[in-house]
Amino acid sequence: MLNKLIIAVSLFLGLFAHAQVPVIKIDGSSTVFPITEAMAEEFQTAQKGKVRVTVGISGTGGGFKKFCRGEIDIQDASRPIQTSELEACRKAGIKFLEIPIAYDATAVIVGKKNTWLKSISVSDLKKMWEPAAQGKIMKWSDINPAWPKENMKLYGAGADSGTFDYFTEAVVGKSKSSRGDYTASEDDNTLVTGVANDQYAIGYIPLAYFEENKTKLNALAIIGGDKAPKKNEAVLPSRETVETGTYFPLSRPVFIYVSEASLKKTEIKDFVNFYLSNAAKIVPEVKYVPLPAKAYEIGKKHVKENKLGTVFGGHSEIGLKIEDLMKREGSL
Template structure:
C-alpha cells in the first residue's frame, strides 16, 4: 500500500519518456477529487507501464468542484468526482458544448475520524450528533464535546473537514445536515486529506472526515468513529463489508470519473478509460475502496462504446444509495 502524497495544485503521474522525447507521447489530462485520486493514480501508473511510455497521464487534485470547473471549460479529458455532477455543472458544461459520459468506478466509505486517545465516543456517534456539530447554527456556539452529548467530557471540540470545492464536503454536509454545503465555517478545511490526517492525529479533541483510503493508510494514528444512522440502530464502522451489505449508511457513496465525449475520439483517452474499467476493480481494492461488481465495469465499457452521454443522478446526490440501487439507475 503506497502513501498518497500530492500538492493541492496538481500532481503529475508521469510515464517514462520514449526515445525521441516528449513529442512522441500522447497525453491524457485528469483533474478533480482527492478522494478518487488514489484509484486514478494507480490506474494511470499501470496504464503508462502497459503503454511503455507512449502515453503520459497527468492527474491533478483540485477537488471535485474545482475539477468540474476545468472539465466544463474543456481543459481536461477526465474529471475525478466523489459525488455526482451538479445541475449547475451540467449547465456550465452544456453552455461550453461539453458532453460527457458518467462512469461510477467504486464505492467509498466516507470516514469520520477521531484521535486515538479519544475514549469517550467509542460506542458510536449518531448522525444527529454529527449534525449538532456541523450545522451552520453550531458556528461559535457548539464548541465543547459535552454540548453534543452530556456524557462526553468538557473538552474543546476541534473540527477538520474537506474544503468547499470538495465533493466529500458536499456529500458529508448533505448526508449530515440535510443540505449540500450547509455547514459551520469555523473549522480547519483543506482539499489535501493529508493535512486533515495530521490535524486530527495531533489533537485529542479533534474530529474530521475524509475518504476511507486515507483512513486505512493512516489508521495507526487515527480512530474511525462508528456511525449510528438512527437512534436504536446499531453502531457500524466503515469497512468494505459494511459498504457491500449496505449497513454503513448514510456515509457510503459511489465515486466517479466523467469523460469528455469528444476526448473519447482520441485513442489514448478511450484506451485509458477502457483500461480503467478492466483493471479498476483490482486497483480500487488495492487502494482500499470497494470495487463494483464486474457487470458494472462491463456496462461502463458498453457506455463508452455507445458514447452514452448524461447522468444517472439528475444533478443531485442520492444520499445512502447502495451498490444495487446504483446499478438499477438509468442515464438521463
C-alpha cells in the same frame, strides 16, 4: 563539429518525439486521486511510454470547472455532477459519460487519546456540523453532558471537495450546508495530522486515508438512525459494510467523467477501457471497495455505446444502490 551536429540533431529528435507523445489530462477529486493515479501508472507501463497521463488534485468542484471549460479529458469526482456544473458544461458544449468506478466511505475520525467516544449518531453529527452550531456548539459537553467540558477542534474537507458536498448532504441534510468555524482542507493528510495530534479533535476523511493511518487514528462507528438498514445499530466502516450498504449514510459510489470529444481519441478510449478492466484488481490495492463485476461490464457497454449524460439529474442521492444506479437512463 560533426559530433556537435549529431548531438544537436539527436536532442531535437528526442524533444520532437516527446512532444508527439499524446497526453491524457485528468484532474479533480482528492478522494478518487489514488485510484486514478494507480491506473495511470499501470496504463503508462503497459503502453511503454507511448502515452503520458497527468493526474491533478483540485477537488471535485475545482475539477468540474476545468472539465466544463474543456481543459481536461477526464474528471475524477467523489460526488455526481451538480446542476450548476451541468449548466456550465451545456453552455460550453461539453458532453460527457458518467462512469462509477468504486465505492468510498467517509470515516469520522478521532485521535488515539480520545477515550470517551467509540460511536456517534448522525443526529449528534448534525448538531456538531450544522450551520446553527457555529459559535454555539463549542464544547464536547454541548453535544452530550457525559463528554468532556473541553473545546472541540473540528477538521473537515474544503468547500471544493466532493467529500464536503456528500458529508453535508448525508449528515446535515443539504449539500454545502455547514458551520464555517472549522479547519478545512482539500489535503486529507492535513486533516489526518490535525486530528491525530489533538485529543479533543474530530474530523472526517475518505475511508482510504483512514486505512493508511490506523496507527494514528480511530474511526467511529456510525448510528445511522431510522433510515439506516440497521437503524440504531452502531456500524464501523469496512469493505463489507460499505458493500452491503449497512454503513449508512456515509458510503457512496465515486466516478470518473469522460469528455465525449476526448473519448474519440484512441488513447483515451483505451485508457477508460483499461480502467474498467483493471478496477476490480487495483481498487482494493489502494484501499477502496470495488463495484460488483457487472457494474464494470455495464460501464464498458456505456463506453462502447457512447451513453451520454448523468443519471442523477444534478444532485446527489443518499443510499442509492449501484445496481439500480447503473440501470438508469442518462439525461443530457
